[in-house]
Amino acid sequence: MSDVLTGAWPVEAIRAAEHEVMAHVPPGALMRRAAAGLARRCVEVLDRVYGTPVVLLVGKGDNGGDALYAGAALARRGAVVRAIAGVQDERVHRAGLTALRAAGGRLVELEDVRERPALVVDGLLGIGGRGGLRPDSARLAVAAEQWRAQGSVVVAVDLPSGVDADTGEVAGAAVTADVTVAFGSLKAGLLVGEGAVRAGLVEVVDIGLSFPAEPLARLVTADAVARWWPRPGPSDDKYTRGVVGIAAGSEQYPGAAVLGTGGALSGPSGYVRYAGAARDAVRTAHPEVVSATSVADAGRVQAWVVGSGLGTDDEAEDAVRQVLATDLPVLLDADGLTIVAREPALVREREAPTVLTPHDREYARLAGDVGPDRIDAARRAARELGVTVLLKGYRTVIAGPDDAPVYVVKAGVPELATAGTGDVLSGVIGSLLAGGVPPAEAAAAGAFVHGTAGRLAAEAGPVVASRVLDHLPAAVQRTIR
Numbered sequence: 001m002s003d004v005l006t007g008a009w010p011v012e013a014i015r016a017a018e019h020e021v022m023a024h025v026p027p028g029a030l031m032r033r034a035a036a037g038l039a040r041r042c043v044e045v046l047d048r049v050y051g052t053p054v055v056l057l058v059g060k061g062d063n064g065g066d067a068l069y070a071g072a073a074l075a076r077r078g079a080v081v082r083a084i085a086g087v088q089d090e091r092v093h094r095a096g097l098t099a100l101r102a103a104g105g106r107l108v109e110l111e112d113v114r115e116r117p118a119l120v121v122d123g124l125l126g127i128g129g130r131g132g133l134r135p136d137s138a139r140l141a142v143a144a145e146q147w148r149a150q151g152s153v154v155v156a157v158d159l160p161s162g163v164d165a166d167t168g169e170v171a172g173a174a175v176t177a178d179v180t181v182a183f184g185s186l187k188a189g190l191l192v193g194e195g196a197v198r199a200g201l202v203e204v205v206d207i208g209l210s211f212p213a214e215p216l217a218r219l220v221t222a223d224a225v226a227r228w229w230p231r232p233g234p235s236d237d238k239y240t241r242g243v244v245g246i247a248a249g250s251e252q253y254p255g256a257a258v259l260g261t262g263g264a265l266s267g268p269s270g271y272v273r274y275a276g277a278a279r280d281a282v283r284t285a286h287p288e289v290v291s292a293t294s295v296a297d298a299g300r301v302q303a304w305v306v307g308s309g310l311g312t313d314d315e316a317e318d319a320v321r322q323v324l325a326t327d328l329p330v331l332l333d334a335d336g337l338t339i340v341a342r343e344p345a346l347v348r349e350r351e352a353p354t355v356l357t358p359h360d361r362e363y364a365r366l367a368g369d370v371g372p373d374r375i376d377a378a379r380r381a382a383r384e385l386g387v388t389v390l391l392k393g394y395r396t397v398i399a400g401p402d403d404a405p406v407y408v409v410k411a412g413v414p415e416l417a418t419a420g421t422g423d424v425l426s427g428v429i430g431s432l433l434a435g436g437v438p439p440a441e442a443a444a445a446g447a448f449v450h451g452t453a454g455r456l457a458a459e460a461g462p463v464v465a466s467r468v469l470d471h472l473p474a475a476v477q478r479t480i481r
C-alpha cells in the first residue's frame with residue numbers, strides 16, 4: 001500500500017507538497033485531479049445520477065472550488081445540482097462556479113431548496129479552516145445534519161468542515177459526513193478524536209503529492225501487523241519464542257488474571273507464566289499456563305504484564321516495583337498505572353521498554369487532561385515519562401518517547417468499551433513484547449488484533465471480554481495469514 005494512503009501529514013507539509021507539484025503541472029491541474037476523484041466517489045454513493053437532486057455547500061476557498069468542479073461533473077451526467085454559498089456576497093471559487101453554471105447547475109439560497117437532496121457535498125472548509133464554523137457556514141452545517149437525518153448522504157470534501165485537520169478537534173459547529181474524500185494524503189484529524197467520528201468512511205485520492213519527511217501519524221494496517229508478528233521457525237522451542245509473565249489479578253479479581261493470560265496465549269510467545277493470587281482460576285481456565293504465587297517465584301520471562309486487578313495496597317506495589325526493577329520490557333495497566341502515577345520515577349528511570357495503556361481517566365492521573373488533541377497528549381506523556389503510551393479510545397493512539405510518527409489503530413468497535421477487554425489487550429501485547437517486537441509495534445499490533453476480535457465478537461452478539469478472548473485466535477489468523 002502506498003504511503004499516502006496510510007500516512008497522515010500535517011497541513012504545513014501538505015501545503016509544501018502541493019507547492020512542489022504545482023511548480024511542475026499546469027495551473028488548476030491539482031484541483032481537477034481532486035475534483036475528478038471526488039465526483040467518482042459521489043457517483044458511487046448514488047443509486048443513479050440522472051435527475052438526482054444534489055446540493056453543494058460551498059465556502060470561499062479552494063475546498064469550495066473542488067465541490068463546484070465535482071458538482072459540474074455530476075451536472076453533466078444529468079444530476080440536478082444546486083450550490084449554496086457559506087459566505088456572503090457569493091464570493092466562491094470563480095472558475096468552479098463558471099464550470100458549474102456551464103454544466104447547468106445554479107447558485108441558490110438555502111431557502112430555495114425545496115426538494116431534499118439525495119447527496120450533500122460539503123465544500124465549506126478544508127485545510128484552510130481555523131476554529132469552528134462561522135455563523136453563515138454553521139447554518140448550512142445544520143441544514144446538512146437535518147437532511148442527513150432524513151436519509152441524504154453527506155460527502156465531505158477533504159475533511160468535514162469545522163474539523164481541525166491536524167488534531168481532529170471540533171470547536172463549535174461542524175459537518176458530520178458519511179464519506180470523506182481526502183486529497184493527497186490522510187489528515188490526522190480524520191483518524192482521531194471527534195474528527196474521526198465526523199469523517200465516516202475515509203478515502204484518499206492520490207493527486208500525486210509526495211512527502212520528504214515522516215508523517216505525523218500512520219494508520220495501522222493488517223499488512224503491517226503481519227510483517228511485525230513473529231512466526232516460529234523450525235529451530236524454535238517454547239523458550240526461544242519468548243516467555244511472557246502475567247502479574248495481574250487477585251483473589252478478589254481473578255478475572256483480570258484469566259483474561260490477561262488468555263490474551264497472552266493468543267500472542268506469538270511460546271510460554272505463558274502467571275504470578276499472583278488468582279492461580280486456581282487461571283489453572284482452571286487455561287491449563288497450559290504455568291503459575292506461581294509471586295513475581296519472585298515465577299521463573300525467567302522475557303517480558304512482564306503487570307497491574308490489572310492487583311489493587312493498590314503494599315503487596316500490589318511490591319509486585320509492580322519488582323517487575324519494573326527488571327531489565328525486561330514491561331506493560332503496565334490499570335492499578336499499575338495508579339501506582340506509577342504516585343511515583344513516576346519508577347518508569348522514568350528504566351532503560352528497558354515500558355508500555356503504558358491508559359484510558360482517559362488513567363491518563364489524567366499520569367499527565368493531566370487528555371484534551372482535544374489526542375495525538376499530542378499521547379506524545380506528551382510518552383516523552384515526559386520516557387515510555388510508549390497506548391491511549392485507548394474510539395481510535396487507539398500509540399506514541400513512543402522519540403519523535404517517530406504515532407500509530408493509529410481503527411480496527412476496534414465502540415462495544416469494546418466494556419469491563420475486562422483491557423486485560424485481554426495487555427496480555428496479547430505482553431506476548432508480542434516477549435517475542436521481541438519493539439514496544440510501539442507490539443502495542444499497535446496488539447491493539448489491531450484486539451480490535452478485530454472485538455469486531456468479530458460484536459458481529460456474533462453482545463460484547464463481553466471473555467467473548468473478545470474467544471474471537472482472538474480468529475482475529476490473529478485473519479490478520480497475519
Ligand SMILES: NC(=O)C1=CN([C@@H]2O[C@H](COP(=O)(O)OP(=O)(O)OC[C@H]3O[C@@H](n4cnc5c(N)ncnc54)[C@H](O)[C@@H]3O)[C@@H](O)[C@H]2O)[C@@H](O)CC1
Binds near residue numbers: 030133137207
Ligand atoms: N492541498 C492541495 O494539494 C490541494 C488542495 N485542494 C483543496 O483546497 C483546500 C484548501 O483550500 P484553501 O486554502 O482555499 O482553504 P479552504 O477552502 O479550506 O478555506 C479557507 C477559507 O475559509 C475561510 N475560513 C477559515 N476559517 C473559517 C471558519 N472557521 N469558518 C468559515 N470560514 C473560514 C478563510 O477565510 C479562507 O479564505 C483543501 O482542503 C482541498 O479541498 C484541492 O483543490 C487540490 C489540491
Ligand SMILES: [K+]
Binds near residue numbers: 063160
Ligand atoms: K469540507
